[in-house]
Amino acid sequence: MLFILEDAINxxxxxxxxxxxxxxxxxxxxxxxxxxxxxxxxxMIGMYVAYWTVALTGIHPYLxxxxxxxxxxxxxxxxxxxxxxxxxxxxxxVREPITVIIVTTGVWYILDNMTLLFFGPQYRSxxxxxxxxxxxxxxxxxxxxxxxxxxxxxxxxxxxxYYFLQYTRxxxxxxATSLDRDAASLSGINQxxxxxxxxxxxxxxxxxxxxxxxxxxxxxxxxxxxFDIKGFIIVVLGGLGSIHGxxxxxxxxxxxxxxxxxxxxxxxxEAIVYGLFLLVLFxxxxxxxxxxxxx
Amino acid sequence: xxxxxxxxxxQIQVETNDSTLxxxxxxxxxxxxxxxxxxxxxxxxxxxxYLHIVILIYFYAYLTTSWNMVGGFAGxxxxxxxxxxxxxAYTSTVLSLQYGISPWIGMIIGGVIATFIGILIGLPTFKMxxxxxxxxxxxxxxxxxxxxxxxxxxxxxxxxxxxxxxxPPLNTGLSNFMFANKEPYYYIILVMLxxxxxxxxxxxxxxxxxxxxxxxxxxxxxxxxxxxVSRAKLIAMAISSFLTALAGTFYxxxxxxxxxxxxxxxxxxxxxxxxxxxxxxxSIAGPILGALLLRPVSDFSRIYFGDVFPGLHLVIFGxxxxxxxxxxxxxxxxxxxxxxxxxxxxxxxKYSRGVTA
Numbered sequence: 001m002l003f004i005l006e007d008a009i010n011x012x013x014x015x016x017x018x019x020x021x022x023x024x025x026x027x028x029x030x031x032x033x034x035x036x037x038x039x040x041x042x043x044m045i046g047m048y049v050a051y052w053t054v055a056l057t058g059i060h061p062y063l064x065x066x067x068x069x070x071x072x073x074x075x076x077x078x079x080x081x082x083x084x085x086x087x088x089x090x091x092x093x094v095r096e097p098i099t100v101i102i103v104t105t106g107v108w109y110i111l112d113n114m115t116l117l118f119f120g121p122q123y124r125s126x127x128x129x130x131x132x133x134x135x136x137x138x139x140x141x142x143x144x145x146x147x148x149x150x151x152x153x154x155x156x157x158x159x160x161x162y163y164f165l166q167y168t169r170x171x172x173x174x175x176a177t178s179l180d181r182d183a184a185s186l187s188g189i190n191q192x193x194x195x196x197x198x199x200x201x202x203x204x205x206x207x208x209x210x211x212x213x214x215x216x217x218x219x220x221x222x223x224x225x226x227f228d229i230k231g232f233i234i235v236v237l238g239g240l241g242s243i244h245g246x247x248x249x250x251x252x253x254x255x256x257x258x259x260x261x262x263x264x265x266x267x268x269x270e271a272i273v274y275g276l277f278l279l280v281l282f283x284x285x286x287x288x289x290x291x292x293x294x295x
Numbered sequence: 296x297x298x299x300x301x302x303x304x305x306q307i308q309v310e311t312n313d314s315t316l317x318x319x320x321x322x323x324x325x326x327x328x329x330x331x332x333x334x335x336x337x338x339x340x341x342x343x344x345y346l347h348i349v350i351l352i353y354f355y356a357y358l359t360t361s362w363n364m365v366g367g368f369a370g371x372x373x374x375x376x377x378x379x380x381x382x383x384a385y386t387s388t389v390l391s392l393q394y395g396i397s398p399w400i401g402m403i404i405g406g407v408i409a410t411f412i413g414i415l416i417g418l419p420t421f422k423m424x425x426x427x428x429x430x431x432x433x434x435x436x437x438x439x440x441x442x443x444x445x446x447x448x449x450x451x452x453x454x455x456x457x458x459x460x461x462x463p464p465l466n467t468g469l470s471n472f473m474f475a476n477k478e479p480y481y482y483i484i485l486v487m488l489x490x491x492x493x494x495x496x497x498x499x500x501x502x503x504x505x506x507x508x509x510x511x512x513x514x515x516x517x518x519x520x521x522x523x524v525s526r527a528k529l530i531a532m533a534i535s536s537f538l539t540a541l542a543g544t545f546y547x548x549x550x551x552x553x554x555x556x557x558x559x560x561x562x563x564x565x566x567x568x569x570x571x572x573x574x575x576x577x578s579i580a581g582p583i584l585g586a587l588l589l590r591p592v593s594d595f596s597r598i599y600f601g602d603v604f605p606g607l608h609l610v611i612f613g614x615x616x617x618x619x620x621x622x623x624x625x626x627x628x629x630x631x632x633x634x635x636x637x638x639x640x641x642x643x644x645k646y647s648r649g650v651t652a
Contacts (some may be wrong), residue, residue, distance in 0.1 A: 035426045086621055098372050101426060102572055103620050105565065109613035113606030121605070221606075225561075229437060232430050267445050274438030281431050282419040 006141045007258040013147035015254020016154040017212050019247035021227045022234035023158065024205035030241035031178045031198035032088075037104040040228025041111035042203050046072050046210030047219045048115065054126050054214065061129050061215045062149065068207040076203025080196045083107060088195065108224070116221040123218040131215035150212035157208055158247050161201070165243075174198055178241070233277040239287030249288065314643045321639050333485055337478045346477045350549070352590040353484040354542060359571045359582035360491045361538040366568060367577035368504060369528045370511020371421070372429040375436030376567050378416075379536045381443065381559035382409040383543025388460050388553060389452045391471075398472035402544035406537040413536030414529060421525045421532075433561065440559040459554025462547065472548040480549050487545065491538055495579050498534075507531055511577075569612055573619045575626020584628050589615070 025039045036042075049071055053064040087099050126132065134145035165171035176184040177194040185191050209227075217223070234253055238245025253273055260269030280287060340346055358376070365373050386408055387401025420431045444457045454460070467473045474480060498504045509517035510524035517524050547553050557563075574585020589612065596608040623629055 035430065083617060087624075090621075090624065098426075099620050099624055101372065101429060102568075103617050105569075106613040106616035106620070109565075109609045109616075113609040113613070116606040117604055117610070229433065229561075233434065236427070236430060265445065267441065271438055271441045271445065274434050274441065277434045278431065278438065281423070281427065281434070285423055285427055 002140055004259060004262055006143075007262060008255060009141065010144055010147060011254040011256075011258025012251045013144065013151040013254070014258065015251035016247060017147065017150040017209060017250070018227070018230055018234055018253055019238075019250025020150070020154040020157060020209040020212065021206060022231040022238070022246040022250055023154075023161070023243060024202035024209070025231045026235045026238070026241055026243060026246045027161070027205060028199055028202035029235065031174055032100075032195050034084075034100045034104065035232070035240075036199075036202065037101060037228070038107040038111060039202070039206060039231055040224025040226070041108045042072070042076065042206040042224070043210050043213075043227050044115065044219075044221065044224035045075065045111060046203075046207035047214055047217075047223060048119065049207070050211045050214040051124055051126065051219045054129065055124075061126065061131060062153075062211060064214075065208065065211050068211050069204050072207030072210075073200040073204040075200075076206075077196045077200035079107065079203070080199035084199070085192055085195065088192070108228070112221055112224060119221065121221060123220045125218045126214060129215050133216070144216070146212075146216040149215070153208060153212050154247060154250075157205060158243055161205070162243055170197070230273075233273060236277060236285075236287055237280050239289040242287065242289040245287055245289035314647055317643050317646060318639060321642060330489075334482075337481050343477050346481060348591065348594050350477060350481050350484055351594065352586050353481075353488050354546065354549075355567070355570055355590050356583045356586035357484060357488045357491055358539060358542050358567050359574065359586060360488070360495055360579075361535050361542065362567045362571050363576060363578075363582050364495065364498065364531045364535040364538075365528070366571055367581070368499065368507040368511065369531045370507075370577075371528065372426075372568070373432045373532075373535075374429045374561075374568055375416075375432035375434075375564050376535075376539055377559045377561070377564040378412060378436045378439050379409040379539035380543035380546065380563065381439065381553075381555070382412060383540030384547035384553045384558050385443070385454065385460070385543075386540075387544040388462060388547045389454070392460065392462065393451075393453060397470050398544055398548055399470070402472075402541055405544055406540040409536040409540030409543075410533045413532045417529045417532040421528045433564070436559065436564055437561060440555050440561075443555040443559060457555060459552065459557075460547075462551040464551055472544075473551075480545075484545060484549075487541065492579060492583075494534070494538070498531075499579065503527055503530060508577075566612075569616055573616055573626060575628030578626065578628045578632075580632065581626045581628040584631060585626070588627065 021039070021043055024042070025036055028034065028036045028039070046068055050061065050064045050068050053059070053067050054061050084100060084103060087103055090099075131146040131149060136143045136145050136148065165175055173184070173189045174194055174197065176187065177189055177191050177198075181191050184194070230253060234249040235246055236249075237252060238247070238249030256273055256276070257269050260266070260272060336349065337346060340349070358380070362373065362376050365371060383402065383405035386405030387398045390396040390401040390404065391398050416432060416435055420428050423431065443454060446454050447456050448454065462473070464473060464475075467475050469479070498507075506517070506522050506524070506527035509520070509522055510527055514524050543558065546558065570585035570589050571582055572585075573589060574583065575581030592611055592615075593608040596604075596611065600607050619627060
């Protein structure tokens with residue numbers, strides 16, 4: 001029984017990191033109403049930035065946040081501004097911006113394969129960082145320290161974003177745009193600037209998730225794909241556009257992945273996750289915490 | 296109206312009749328020319344490598360045309376069509392390996408199974424918005440891949456999990472759908488492609504085609520006019536999945552080796568969608584033009600740069616995709632059609648002037 005509890009705790013911790021990767025996706029969807037297929041690639045870029053920062057300077061992995069967050073924010077801001085905005089403007093009157101989805105897919109292919117061209121397919125990990133492979137004993141339960149750090153980071157990030165959206169002027173403008181872009185424009189909000197900022201925020205959050213992953217996870221060009229599809233599943237599970245939905249959805253997935261192998265072959269848990277996803281799509285497409293308005 | 300006016304009008308009438316006839320004639324001639332070129336190509340092109348590349352172009356054009364029935368005409372974004380390819384390939388291969396049933400029969404059985412799967416996916420998802428539909432199809436396809444990778448035996452059927460199935464090239468011949476050289480494969484996929492294009496042409500001019508178009512553009516308005524949009528989409532999905540599965544069997548017999556990572560992969564699903572979108576979704580010529588443009592890029596960059604620049608062709612895919620989406624949202628078929636129209640216009644004008652002068 002105890003090892004199931006141990007798996008459950010570690011699964012929830014890992015799940016909170018999944019949730020963090022999905023949080024950026026949900027921010028971008030909440031405001032732009034676009035599913036960003038390139039999100040996993042943005043996470044991958046964040047991991048490379050964090051990896052090289054730590055590998056070259058030798059600082060504590062979490063200190064790289066000070067470089068990763070602004071770098072990723074700017075990257076996302078200008079990616080939206082230069083690549084995605086023109087299509088957005090052309091497709092203004094369409095209710096379902098399918099072309100934008102496709103363009104993000106193009107961005108995914110470009111980023112992943114450019115990284116492959118530049119850095120090669122090898123797996124990179126930081127072996128001498130202070131968090132790698134560390135375990136904490138809690139009675140008889142072993143808890144992975146880097147995942148615990150990830151959990152704390154995810155929680156802090158979720159609260160910070162919630163606070164930002166709820167209580168700052170900019171946050172209110174973002175929420176207004178997400179509710180009704182035309183009405184927001186009429187009230188003097190520059191909706192395209194808000195889109196840029198939201199995309200930048202989503203990318204920065206992907207960067208934070210990347211920093212929590214780098215201490216114990218391998219960095220390689222296609223690492224994003226693993227988290228991309230998981231991210232989609234999590235945001236649909238938690239409800240597209242819902243911040244706490246993303247974290248809780250992530251924890252559910254993490255729990256299934258870690259406890260499942262006690263009862264069946266590990267590869268089957270993946271099939272269960274997809275099954276759960278389809279079930280949610282069919283039964284309650286708005287997800288656990290989503291607003292019906294959004295789908 | 297004076298008699299002079301009537302005479303003038305009659306002359307105009309005759310002239311327009313003439314020019315539309317001429318237009319039709321030109322259209323027929325160019326189609327015949329293309330068909331003749333396509334059928335004669337293997338006589339000129341003796342290199343199996345190039346023939347292989349052309350076969351794959353047709354194969355992808357076929358897949359994309361099938362995809363187009365849902366992705367183009369119905370206005371949704373299916374991103375998991377590899378499931379149907381896998382269904383077709385696995386059904387016919389398992390049946391022929393274990394029970395000795397000819398792949399031609401297995402092809403049809405696989406198509407029927409794929410139709411059921413297509414309806415199963417379509418029933419709940421066609422009520423959803425575009426993005427959700429894309430996500431649902433991706434999740435379904437990935438889920439199926441994971442399942443197949445985990446299953447060694449599905450009841451009495453041996454699937455071999457991640458190792459896939461190998462078809463021993465023993466009994467070549469038409470009834471076994473297996474040939475020692477590439478030419479028969481070339482003609483089979485060419486005929487399949489022509490058939491699927493014919494079906495698409497027929498659908499686009501039928502009631503179903505108009506329903507799909509209306510439902511894709513303005514679902515609410517179409518529904519208000521009494522069009523059962525989800526039913527039309529479901530029919531399109533059924534046809535599309537059936538036809539896609541047939542290509543799966545072709546691929547299995549052509550490459551003689553199938554495994555989940557190659558034929559139920561996300562990459563394959565995405566490549567089909569990419570070709571359709573770059574070529575021009577919702578048009579008949581789009582998938583062919585897309586395949587003609589993108590497949591050679593992919594094959595040649597893999598052949599010549601594969602070792603030095605892995606993934607280069609995917610970067611090119613991405614860049615082309617984004618550029619086309621920004622500057623030609625309806626795909627490359629639009630400017631090409633315009634050029635074609637212009638040439639035809641010029642020929643018609645020249646010919647008419649010659650007659651009247």
